[in-house]
Structure formats: C-alpha cells, structure tokens
Amino acid sequence: MAESGETAKDRYDGALFIPSGGPVWHWRALLRQWYWAGFKAELASLLNQWQPPSEHLLLLGPSAGWCLPSSFLSRFRTIDAVDIDPLAPALFRFNHGVALARSGTRLHFHKRNVFREFDPILKSHPNHAILFSNILGQHLFHDENETRARATIESVKGKLMARHWASFHDRLSGFYPKSTPLPTARQSHIAFEGAALATELGLSGEWLDHLTANVLPEGTLRHLIAWPLLADWLHSVEFGVVKPR
Ligand SMILES: C[S@@+](CC[C@H](N)C(=O)[O-])C[C@H]1O[C@@H](n2cnc3c(N)ncnc32)[C@H](O)[C@@H]1O
DSSP states (O other), X not given: OOOOTTOXXXXXXXXXXXXXXSHHHHHHHHHHTTTTHHHHXXXXXXXXXXXXXXXXXXXXXXXXXXXXXXXXXXXXXEXXXXXXXXXXXXXXXXXXXXXXXXXTOEEEEEOXXXXXXXXXXXXXXXXXXXXXXXXXXXXXXXXXXXXHHHHHHHHHHHHTTTSOEEEEEEEEEXXXXXXXXXXXXXXXXXXXXXXXXXXHHTOEEEEEEOSOTTSSOTXXXXXXXXXXEETTEEEEEEEEEEOOO
C-alpha cells in the first residue's frame, strides 16, 4: 500500500462523523432503500454469480451492508468485516443478523483501517475470498493528496495476485436531473474513460472522479451500474471479479 504520508493516522479513524460513513450515511441509507432497489438488485445478481472457492469472506468497508444481499452473505461459513465506523457492527447485525443466524454464518467485526493495515489484515485472513464493499472509491475523502490516494487505491491489485477478490466501487458521481431515467447497466473489458463516461451517463456540471479507473487489473470484465444516491445525485458504480494470476 502506498505510504499514507505524514498523516499516518487517518483523521477519521474511529470517529462518529466520517465522510464515507457515520450517522448521516446510515440515516440516508435507511430512508433511500426503496430508491436503491434497482441498484441493489443488479449488485445482488452480480454478487450471486461470484463463486470464489472459499467458505470464508473478508469484507472490507461493508458499513451496515445496506446494499449487500443477505443471500450472498449467508453462503459463507465465516465473515470477517473490517470497518472504521463504530456504528457499523450493530447496524450490520440489524440488517443481516437473522439471515446469518439461520445459515450459521459467524460474523466478526474488526475496527481497523483497511488502508493503513492492509498487509497484516491480508496476512491474518489467508484463505478468505475478499470483497471491497464500496470502500475503494471513498479513499479520496480520507487522503487529501490525490496522487497518493490514487497510488494507494491502485496498489491493491498488486497485493492480491494470489487471491480471489471482487470489488464494487464508485467511479464517478455528480448532479443528475431528477426526472431523467437512470442510465442502463453496461459492461466492458476496457476501463471506462472518465470524461467520456460522464458525458455518456448525462452527469452534468461538475462530476467527481473517485480515482478508481485502474483498480481492476487490465482485461477484467467491468460492469457499470447506476446508483441514485440522492434524488438528483448519481453514482456510477463499477463491479469486477478477479481470480489469482
Ligand atoms: C460507502 S460505505 C459502504 C457501504 C456498504 N457497501 C453498504 O452496503 O452499506 C463505505 C464504508 O467504508 C468505510 N471506510 C472508509 N475508509 C475506510 C478505511 N480506511 N478503513 C476501514 N473502513 C473504511 C466507512 O466507514 C464506510 O462504512
């Protein structure tokens, strides 16, 4: 993982109000569940097709799993979830506890910083399949140095050469006129280029590039799905599955 510079301690570590999670995020997620149904269904379909050969899942940045299907999580015998948000464990159990109890899935939460402790976290979960659960595209909110943030995000793939992993992450986000139909899902083996993608998606005004264009190794099939975070604010989320190389 690239050096996180002089701010060796992420200033949001363990804090209640963080830009990529916390009470505001949870409240919004609770209220927007109905509007996110299409996104969640597409994500569920992609996750359910992912069949890594492991009964153990390392789940990175899951928050309360507002967008994750219980049916996917229940397939695993154990789940180790890593998130800095102190509210995540209780709310995750609120969302998935019953399903996980039924399937006998054991859930362990770890309040650790994924980016600062990536190597030890990987080392202590050697047989786990790994899912980045919309965390990689959030790193720009935790590191004000864009070059360093991008390097950190892109270094992930080099460290996971021998692992089964998948990720869904924000690619772009921006203002989206309310009454416009959402863009349809699309796939490509080539990374979607930011500016062209924003135009194609109809993101107007200033859109935010989440620095994740090259998270997935070259040649990975990339699925793009639309996530209407707010009534007029759209995220374009990329999903991909990677096997050991
Ligand atoms: C957008 S939320 C994930 C939403 C999740 N996919 C869901 O279904 O609810 C991003 C999560 O990543 C966590 N996060 C961000 N940076 C992190 C880091 N460096 N280490 C651990 N967790 C982090 C945040 O606390 C937050 O819960």
